Amino acid sequence: MALTLMPNIPDPDGFYDELLHAHDALNDQESEAFNARLILILANHIGDRAVLRAALEAAK
Amino acid sequence: MVAKRYDTAFDLYPYAKVADQDAAPVRHPVVIVGGGPVGLSLALDLGKKGTPALVLDDHEGAGLGSKAICFAKRTLDIANRLGASQPMVDKGVVWNVGRVFHGDGKLFSFDLLPEAGHRNPAFINLQQPYFEKFLVDAIRTAQEAGAPIELRGSNCVTGLTRHDDYTTLDVDTPDGPYQIEADYLIACDGARSPIRDMMGLTFDGRVFEDNFLIADVRMKAAFPTERWFWFEPPFEHSGQSALLHKQPDDIWRIDFQLGWDIDRAKELDPDRIRARVDAMLSSQTGTVPDYDLVWTSIYTFQCRRMKKFRHGRVLFAGDSAHQVSPFGARGANSGVQDSENLAWKLDLVLKGLAPDRLLDSYATEREFGADENILNASRATDFMTPKSRVSQVFRNAVLTLAKDHAFARPLVNSGRLSVPCTYDGFAHFGPDGLDGPKGSRPGATCPDAPVTDGFLLDHLGDVFMVLGLGNATLSPVQMGAVPVQTLSIKAPSPELQERYLGRHKSGVYLIRPDQHVVARWAEFDAAAIKAAIATAIDKR
Numbered sequence: 001m002a003l004t005l006m007p008n009i010p011d012p013d014g015f016y017d018e019l020l021h022a023h024d025a026l027n028d029q030e031s032e033a034f035n036a037r038l039i040l041i042l043a044n045h046i047g048d049r050a051v052l053r054a055a056l057e058a059a060k
Numbered sequence: 061m062v063a064k065r066y067d068t069a070f071d072l073y074p075y076a077k078v079a080d081q082d083a084a085p086v087r088h089p090v091v092i093v094g095g096g097p098v099g100l101s102l103a104l105d106l107g108k109k110g111t112p113a114l115v116l117d118d119h120e121g122a123g124l125g126s127k128a129i130c131f132a133k134r135t136l137d138i139a140n141r142l143g144a145s146q147p148m149v150d151k152g153v154v155w156n157v158g159r160v161f162h163g164d165g166k167l168f169s170f171d172l173l174p175e176a177g178h179r180n181p182a183f184i185n186l187q188q189p190y191f192e193k194f195l196v197d198a199i200r201t202a203q204e205a206g207a208p209i210e211l212r213g214s215n216c217v218t219g220l221t222r223h224d225d226y227t228t229l230d231v232d233t234p235d236g237p238y239q240i241e242a243d244y245l246i247a248c249d250g251a252r253s254p255i256r257d258m259m260g261l262t263f264d265g266r267v268f269e270d271n272f273l274i275a276d277v278r279m280k281a282a283f284p285t286e287r288w289f290w291f292e293p294p295f296e297h298s299g300q301s302a303l304l305h306k307q308p309d310d311i312w313r314i315d316f317q318l319g320w321d322i323d324r325a326k327e328l329d330p331d332r333i334r335a336r337v338d339a340m341l342s343s344q345t346g347t348v349p350d351y352d353l354v355w356t357s358i359y360t361f362q363c364r365r366m367k368k369f370r371h372g373r374v375l376f377a378g379d380s381a382h383q384v385s386p387f388g389a390r391g392a393n394s395g396v397q398d399s400e401n402l403a404w405k406l407d408l409v410l411k412g413l414a415p416d417r418l419l420d421s422y423a424t425e426r427e428f429g430a431d432e433n434i435l436n437a438s439r440a441t442d443f444m445t446p447k448s449r450v451s452q453v454f455r456n457a458v459l460t461l462a463k464d465h466a467f468a469r470p471l472v473n474s475g476r477l478s479v480p481c482t483y484d485g486f487a488h489f490g491p492d493g494l495d496g497p498k499g500s501r502p503g504a505t506c507p508d509a510p511v512t513d514g515f516l517l518d519h520l521g522d523v524f525m526v527l528g529l530g531n532a533t534l535s536p537v538q539m540g541a542v543p544v545q546t547l548s549i550k551a552p553s554p555e556l557q558e559r560y561l562g563r564h565k566s567g568v569y570l571i572r573p574d575q576h577v578v579a580r581w582a583e584f585d586a587a588a589i590k591a592a593i594a595t596a597i598d599k600r
Contacts, residue, residue: 005465012470013439016454020442023450031450058465 098378105403107209152184265364281349295339387475
């Protein structure tokens, strides 16, 4: 499976809203930690090392 | 005396003394306060149905200045039903290409590529005074054909007294004050609604701490008809975002987002504005075209709504009831949807064909619509003005990724264009007996589609319509004195098939006078249709 870089999230505005609201009560340090946990959870869900490597590249 | 609060772009309803002013308070079925897009479209809709509508406005025409400039497809479809849309579309500017910039660089451009098979474009840019003028032109035409509409300019409502089943209004005029009575009073008197204040009602919501500078410039130079939007524009003193788009008459609307702590007088200095505009216009071409500043102002905004749009015999519509940020053009557009929702219900109630409680559904439906608009406008505003460090980080990550990766582009939010809400699960709709396309489910506005002699929406609305498609065989439906018409299309166009039938060979739709789908079935069933109409008009 290749890394998907085409739109893939239904209701993108709703997702973005939810993502930001997850940070509502957090200070900057807590937000950073939250983001790190979130990345690790999503990476585990993806699982495929080639896809993860491509994502690391795309984010550079 | 009636004080002048602003200059008018067009004089549309000059003051003239009327007999009411020398009489004991005369009772009118519907008095509309405010002759803007909402009040005028409501009066036109009512009058064309034969229900008398009186509009009071404290000026004599359309106010000058920067107001609504973007009218969405739904509004044009409503104006088409009212016989007012053609001059709007002829005069308006249609654009499809937009460019999004971040700082120095261009992120991406997009082409809206509107779906084919609709009479009206997704939206037009048109200055609000023109929109009002074309509505008044249509009102004059309707009056000549006998529509009972009256527009009274320089009639300022200064007080009101509420009774159980009517409202008494104190009205000031150049010839002094008089009183009238209204069975139903509709407040279309804008975000600062004097009627709302007179009734002591609150208008709560969220204040966005930001100032926007508007500059409307006239330039003849060949400049592309595109919408340009900058996040963190690179020009000096340009603020956090900037927007450029075209209006008729060679006018370009420019917005600069200046932030909260600004010196308003300094920011309105024409030299300072010109420096900003020069930098923006030359940023892509390297040269500054000749232009004139025709209008400048600074505005702030709020997202808020009244808790209830109905207070007995007084109903609120448009900005008086709800206010949104301008991103997405949800102000005037949603207001015209309010007036369309209210017009047919008021008409049936005043003719004794539906109970007064049908008007409660105006409030519940449009309160829902306002919430959806406020949500969308707030999200756009939050994207444009991140409120915390982490939201700034995410916002800029989205912008950075959007340059190279298509997935991030739907997350870029500089305003989502106004589309009508769907009344999913509301009491006055259903059943859905077709399992048909999602876009035409009960509660939705009817999608347009080509038919042999034009477009489907030309044939829908004003009254309840039973639409039979494909193999469905229709018979006339009698619902007492409530007008019901039938329309049968045996051979639907491909677009009509796709938008209303999907894989089915036949379908029957019941459609409200405001072109919302009430219910749908696979086959014609007169008893089921009558039951659905009874539900739609709250006749238990």
